[in-house]
Amino acid sequence: MATVVSVSGAGQFLHHYPKLATVVTVKAEGRENALAIAWHCALSFNPPLYGVAISPKRFSYELILESKEFAINFLPIESVKLIAAVGRTSGREFNKFERFQIATAKPMKISAPILGDAYAAYECKLVAHHTYGDHEWFVGEVVATHYLKEAFDAHEVLNVEKIKPAFYLGNDLYAELGKIAVHHLGREDVKY
Numbered sequence: 001m002a003t004v005v006s007v008s009g010a011g012q013f014l015h016h017y018p019k020l021a022t023v024v025t026v027k028a029e030g031r032e033n034a035l036a037i038a039w040h041c042a043l044s045f046n047p048p049l050y051g052v053a054i055s056p057k058r059f060s061y062e063l064i065l066e067s068k069e070f071a072i073n074f075l076p077i078e079s080v081k082l083i084a085a086v087g088r089t090s091g092r093e094f095n096k097f098e099r100f101q102i103a104t105a106k107p108m109k110i111s112a113p114i115l116g117d118a119y120a121a122y123e124c125k126l127v128a129h130h131t132y133g134d135h136e137w138f139v140g141e142v143v144a145t146h147y148l149k150e151a152f153d154a155h156e157v158l159n160v161e162k163i164k165p166a167f168y169l170g171n172d173l174y175a176e177l178g179k180i181a182v183h184h185l186g187r188e189d190v191k192y
């Protein structure tokens with residue numbers, strides 16, 4: 001398997017990429033912000049819980065602690081410039097929505113804006129948070145879901161012929177799904 005091994009830690013810690021490049025939005029007392037997030041994960045079906053890892057260095061960290069809400073927006077590769085823009089600037093310097101002319105849609109249950117370019121987004125109310133190393137793990141309960149109907153099939157599975165999600169490889173490199181091959185492998189197919 002591995003030809004290069006290290007016993008001194010995780011190196012650049014990029015071996016587990018690609019990750020879906022998402023944008024987390026937040027609004028606290030009139031101050032709205034957006035940042036790129038690659039470290040995120042679904043945690044529970046019932047209740048629906050979603051986690052995001054955010055460094056305390058980020059302006060968004062303060063806003064999430066204040067508002068106790070956030071939204072996570074899933075974007076197509078066409079929105080890669082927007083992802084890079086909100087991921088390489090800080091809302092402490094300027095309003096990213098105005099500077100980058102980011103189109104938004106109205107949230108239903110929280111105050112964080114939903115991105116107009118998102119093919120799906122979850123509105124989350126903060127239910128827990130905990131410090132792990134140099135990041136804070138924020139856990140949100142999904143209280144409302146937005147998704148482009150035509151981008152999903154009847155089972156709410158993304159149609160990757162229609163939408164190519166934005167993947168992040170690390171080091172400012174982004175990728176999209178190439179030649180599409182979707183494999184259906186159910187329980188009946190996995191008997192060895």
Ligand SMILES: Cc1cc2nc3c(=O)[nH]c(=O)nc-3n(C[C@H](O)[C@H](O)[C@H](O)COP(=O)(O)O)c2cc1C
Nearest residue numbers: 035036037038039054055058059060087089090091
């Ligand atoms: C593709 C991408 C993914 C990122 N993922 C994360 C992440 O998971 N957690 C994090 O704290 N910062 C992440 N960042 C960095 C923040 O998005 C970046 O520091 C941003 O400028 C913070 O903005 P803010 O200060 O307005 O909150 C990522 C950046 C990029 C470009």
